[in-house]
Amino acid sequence: MTDSISHELLERAKRVIPGGVNSPVRAFRSVGGEPVFVREAHGATLVGADGREYVDYVGSWGPMILGHAHPEVVKAVQDAAVRGTSYGAPTEGEIALGELIAELVPSMPMSRLTSSGTEAVMGALRLARGATGRDIVVKCDGGYHGGADYLLVAAGSGAATLGEPDSAGIPRAIAATTAVVPYNDVPALEALFAERGAEIAAVIFEPVAGNMGCVPPEQAWLDALRKLTREHGALLVCDEVMTGFRVGLGGAQARYGIEPDLTCLGKIVGGGLPVGAYGGSAELMNQVAPMGPVYQAGTLSGNPLAVAAGMKTLELLRAPDVYERLEVIGAKLQTILEEEAAGAGVPLTVQRVGAMLTPFFTDAPVRNFEDSSSCDHAAFRRWHAALLEAGVHWPPSPYEAGFLSLAHDDDAMAKTRAAVKAGFLAASQRD
Numbered sequence: 347m348t349d350s351i352s353h354e355l356l357e358r359a360k361r362v363i364p365g366g367v368n369s370p371v372r373a374f375r376s377v378g379g380e381p382v383f384v385r386e387a388h389g390a391t392l393v394g395a396d397g398r399e400y401v402d403y404v405g406s407w408g409p410m411i412l413g414h415a416h417p418e419v420v421k422a423v424q425d426a427a428v429r430g431t432s433y434g435a436p437t438e439g440e441i442a443l444g445e446l447i448a449e450l451v452p453s454m455p456m457s458r459l460t461s462s463g464t465e466a467v468m469g470a471l472r473l474a475r476g477a478t479g480r481d482i483v484v485k486c487d488g489g490y491h492g493g494a495d496y497l498l499v500a501a502g503s504g505a506a507t508l509g510e511p512d513s514a515g516i517p518r519a520i521a522a523t524t525a526v527v528p529y530n531d532v533p534a535l536e537a538l539f540a541e542r543g544a545e546i547a548a549v550i551f552e553p554v555a556g557n558m559g560c561v562p563p564e565q566a567w568l569d570a571l572r573k574l575t576r577e578h579g580a581l582l583v584c585d586e587v588m589t590g591f592r593v594g595l596g597g598a599q600a601r602y603g604i605e606p607d608l609t610c611l612g613k614i615v616g617g618g619l620p621v622g623a624y625g626g627s628a629e630l631m632n633q634v635a636p637m638g639p640v641y642q643a644g645t646l647s648g649n650p651l652a653v654a655a656g657m658k659t660l661e662l663l664r665a666p667d668v669y670e671r672l673e674v675i676g677a678k679l680q681t682i683l684e685e686e687a688a689g690a691g692v693p694l695t696v697q698r699v700g701a702m703l704t705p706f707f708t709d710a711p712v713r714n715f716e717d718s719s720s721c722d723h724a725a726f727r728r729w730h731a732a733l734l735e736a737g738v739h740w741p742p743s744p745y746e747a748g749f750l751s752l753a754h755d756d757d758a759m760a761k762t763r764a765a766v767k768a769g770f771l772a773a774s775q776r777d
């Protein structure tokens with residue numbers, strides 16, 4: 347159970363905010379229990395409302411790769427704030443960030459900043475539809491690309507490939523503009539393109555799935571994605587909102603040799619402030635307003651505070667050895683999880699790419715959403731509750747990845763091991 351102050355805050359919050367939270371996963375519905383209300387956070391530590399400290403693996407769901415409240419990022423934001431927090435007019439900082447993105451992610455020589463990953467994805471897919479003159483977008487079952495209506499869709503029943511609404515409030519006609527295929531499934535992709543190839547504007551995919559738990563891509567599937575989209579005149583849209591600057595300085599596309607037409611960024615690129623970005627070749631990007639007919643805009647896009655936080659974060663990530671260190675930190679956590687699960691006799695498959703990982707409660711590899719859904723979620727819930735009790739703040743859903751940062755030092759790991767041991771003991775006990 348969470349602390350009594352967080353409990354009181356949740357009761358108060360529920361009166362003015364649906365479920366007491368401003369984004370649903372924060373409500374702990376998939377694990378039961380109640381969320382910790384946060385007082386502050388620094389490094390790998392989150393401080394709850396009652397002053398209790400937790401080792402944090404949520405990391406704001408990805409952005410906090412340097413650790414919370416990194417002094418240099420905080421200073422960059424403070425310095426920017428005193429110069430004004432938003433102008434609605436262009437700034438030099440936006441150019442510098444665009445140049446840095448182009449340098450680090452060569453498939454994005456030109457990009458547009460937004461205020462969230464959701465907006466970046468919406469911009470990229472509107473551009474893909476505008477540039478191809480086609481309507482259908484393809485996504486993977488269990489893939490998450492933000493809150494756009496046509497992306498909150500589930501696979502249709504039976505042989506139908508077009509999607510069905512996965513939320514109330516989404517017209518069937520809108521959901522039917524999206525086709526859904528399983529992740530890592532070459533035959534399904536081939537069948538879809540054989541059937542509807544001429545109508546497909548784009549395939550959007552997470553190059554490492556993070557929103558069904560951490561599921562790495564298989565090379566044959568990546569090859570098929572590129573080959574089929576090219577053959578059929580569709581665009582390949584790589585959603586690196588989570589993986590960008592996390593699994594490598596050049597993102598997953600550098601790590602796996604992917605050549606996307608358009609890329610979406612978010613999370614780390616804003617250094618913990620609200621940002622997204624989408625980009626690709628100048629030829630494509632110049633079809634966006636004001637250069638071209640594809641409209642997209644934002645009052646706070648390119649916000650100077652967010653740009654300052656993003657710039658400073660990327661600068662710090664460019665230091666030598668950063669991604670080697672993240673790899674080592676990730677491997678340490680993986681070892682802890684595997685050793686303690688084995689010790690408790692709990693079947694576990696840890697899937698990790700760099701500094702993101704998921705402990706799946708199964709003894710088989712997880713290749714797609716269906717595999718992820720068939721894991722032992724009751725065991726995950728018991729494990730999660732025991733971790734929280736022991737001072738580890740793990741993402742409150744079995745369909746998420748844990749996020750490590752450069753601040754996860756040996757102290758944090760020691761505390762994590764003790765908590766994880768208790769977690770697997772709890773997981774091994776039936777309800």
Ligand SMILES: *Cc1c(COP(=O)(O)O)cnc(C)c1O
Binds near residue numbers: 462465493588
């Ligand atoms: C988080 C996420 C998004 C949405 O970004 P927001 O900033 O929450 O709108 C889109 N795609 C992926 C892969 C994500 O992980």
